[in-house]
Amino acid sequence: MEQDESPAVSRQVPIVPYLRLPESGGETAHLVGSHCRQCGETYLGTRAICLKCLGANSMEEVVLSRRGQVFTYTVIHQSAPWVKVPYVAAVVKLPEGPLVRSVITDDESSEEVVVGMPVEMTTEIVRRDAAGNDIVAYRFRKTSNGRSLVSQGGQRE
Numbered sequence: 413m414e415q416d417e418s419p420a421v422s423r424q425v426p427i428v429p430y431l432r433l434p435e436s437g438g439e440t441a442h443l444v445g446s447h448c449r450q451c452g453e454t455y456l457g458t459r460a461i462c463l464k465c466l467g468a469n470s471m472e473e474v475v476l477s478r479r480g481q482v483f484t485y486t487v488i489h490q491s492a493p494w495v496k497v498p499y500v501a502a503v504v505k506l507p508e509g510p511l512v513r514s515v516i517t518d519d520e521s522s523e524e525v526v527v528g529m530p531v532e533m534t535t536e537i538v539r540r541d542a543a544g545n546d547i548v549a550y551r552f553r554k555t556s557n558g559r560s561l562v563s564q565g566g567q568r569e
């Protein structure tokens with residue numbers, strides 16, 4: 413392995429391209445989506461063409477809300493030996509529309525998770541790659557105060 417550059421300080425690398433990590437202080441990690449200016453549909457991640465109206469050149473990148481609600485979930489009791497179980501695999505509905513598959517952090521016991529529960533996105537270092545970079549994934553956790561935040565499509569803090 414060539415090492416032309418000085419031994420790097422560990423960088424944080426998002427596990428998927430639609431997870432954006434803060435590049436400076438004051439920013440927060442967030443998911444990005446594609447919004448169709450023609451029909452209003454919003455998708456998780458980058459899309460060149462709208463699947464709903466087939467509009468081309470109508471897609472724009474948007475920042476997705478960090479908050480949503482548990483749409484559905486299941487408790488995983490068996491997994492690979494290195495994966496801690498049980499954990500909650502959920503689908504989270506964001507106010508902009510997209511459904512996002514994720515894990516609910518084990519800050520909550522699985523018995524506390526219910527459909528409709530307000531959740532907020534957080535990040536977690538899940539492993540380190542061969543170059544020593546931290547691989548960061550997104551997770552969701554119960555919002556700290558349990559308020560419903562999805563009504564009216566707005567993002568309230």
Ligand SMILES: [Zn+2]
Pocket residue numbers: 448449450451452453462463464465466467470
């Ligand atoms: Zn469209």
